[in-house]
Amino acid sequence: MNKSIIILIGLLLSMTGYAQNTPLKFNRDGHFKIVQFTDVHYIHGDSRSDVALERIKEVLAKETPDLVIFTGDIIYGGDASMGMRRVLETVSQYKTPFAITFGNHDDEHKLTRKELFDVTKDIPCNYTSTVAGLSGVSNFILPLYAAGTNKEAFILYVFDSHAYSTIEGIKGYDYIKFDQIQ
Secondary structure, rough: OOHHHHHHHHHHHHHOOOOOOOOOEEEOOOOOHHHHHHHOEEEEEOHHHHHHHHHHHHHHHHHOOOOOEOOOOOOEEEEHHHHHHHHHHHOOOOOEEEEOOOOOOOOOOOOOOHHHHHOOOOOEEEOOOOOOOOOOOOOOOEEOOOOOOOEEEEEEOOOOOEEOOOOOOOOOOOOOOOOHOO
């Protein structure tokens, strides 16, 4: 009976898509390839945005990265939820781990950063996280491990850069806050 329970648990875990707790590791040659996409500005329902998805697919096919990281302004209009899903599912289809952090335009389209974060949580291969109590959403660390070990070899620090300045008299974009750095 115990063996049956272990098998059942294993099957349930495998049905969640890519195991999001699978450590990201350097390969045996000491390489770990990261592809960064920024300012995709995808607009769901706008055919002019299709080229962005085409370019993402081209890069993924050619580079076969170990991790994709989106560093803000993933979406720019249309249905925010569908737009975010469409972009991230494009990467997920390649079974490539990915992570995101938000930019100044991501939450301009009827959904907050928290709501967008919630939209992304169930997309397979997603390594995005957030630390409660810090300014912003999508602040986290992402360790990369040495090949064949459980030893951290590198750590990626991911910070939400916020949207627009909330400081009186200062216009323009906001900044990473001191609590994020600490």
